[in-house]
Amino acid sequence: MYDSLFTYIKDRSKTPLSEKEVELIKSVFIPKKIRKKQYLLQAGEVCKYSAFIIKGAMRQYRVDEKGLEHIIRLNLETWWAGDRESFTMQVPSAYNIDAWEDTDVLTLTKTDSETLNSIPAWVETRIRMDENYSFASQKRMNASISLTAEQRYAELQQQYPEFLLRFPQHLIASYLGMTKETLSRIRKQIVKKQMVS
Amino acid sequence: MYDSLFTYIKDRSKTPLSEKEVELIKSVFIPKKIRKKQYLLQAGEVCKYSAFIIKGAMRQYRVDEKGLEHIIRLNLETWWAGDRESFTMQVPSAYNIDAWEDTDVLTLTKTDSETLNSIPAWVETRIRMDENYSFASQKRMNASISLTAEQRYAELQQQYPEFLLRFPQHLIASYLGMTKETLSRIRKQIVKKQMVS
DNA sequence: CGCGGGTTTGATGATGCTCAAGCCCGGTGG
DNA sequence: CCACCGGGCTTGAGCATCATCAAACCCGCG
8 A cells, every 4th residue: 555655755755764754654544545536635625635556547727717627737656736836835726737647646635744844764765755746847838839749748648657547638638738638639640750760 | 134034034944033043044944146157056056045025026937948948936035036945855946037127035055944943933834835835836736737828927917016017028928827928908998998998 | 239438620809829020128339 | 401320010932831621530338
């Protein structure tokens, strides 16, 4: 159950975890099952949990005035789900997060998360996470500003090929900031190009 | 010289700075002047400095195959300039950073930045910075995926009105992921709407 | 068999880009 | 003092890209 979380921490920290620390971590991360289509967070609520995904797939999205969903983030195993701003500031979130597949998570509350600050390996891990998040954000922002729809798809294919296997195309399209029809046509184009070469 | 940096740290941390810590900080942050159009970082180089802006304005951008500049970030006083990925991982950067106005910065090298980890107030400050960066990234990503050009401009106007005063429109346009012509027309539209109401 | 979710296709139109020209304004130098 | 220049902004015409809407298709499943 907790294995993948401990591996995750080990991979990102130099300091090893003591017995006691392992116990503390086990005591604050509560396992939960989230069934397909169930919400982890609904817009308007404060994000109660930061959730480490053991198994499954989740999506974070905004619903606009017209009722259209815009995918902000897609999450798979060993990713964290939750709206960071809402969670850390304890303010209402503008986003929904729900399970796309039946998902097993380890949930952590804001107050519990503070008790973890006494664990050096955890602090190091958090720093790594934040770094990686900011690297990824910058890349994605760059892509979104300066690449065409086709280039953005190519980049995704290259950077997160798992997404294409686990999420349907209309979610991928939304994540890339285009419609499902556009993505469908782009894919057709790509196949055509490969035929030629 | 260092006042604004110390204020910045105080605003973001609970622990106060000791005399010694103040001295350490002063010793590792080297003041530099960067003249208008001078580079802090050029694409292909490793980002040597993280720079705290005391006074002035900088821009971070990518140059595409066609030679067009795409603005990734705009920075003013009390912001940090530098490519985080290149700086922390010490890998070549894909971005340029240069001064838009004559700028005074306090520069910090990667090795010096590690010595600061002994200062609790600094560590707290860094965490705040990372948080804020990730909140802002998420908002911007959301805007970029799900808002129209006009809505994006409105959001910028609301969130960073200083930008409109300090940077010319063609940079703002690029930052928002549109051309200068489009931005010009959008502004015209907005004025027209205000006439009506 | 029929239904639901997902994908594809086509027609049409809006949005935003490209290219080209002109304007405005604050220097700079003759 | 004026002419000119460069940088930035605006405007227009035509075009590419992408969105919208509607219909059809595909396929796994009850």
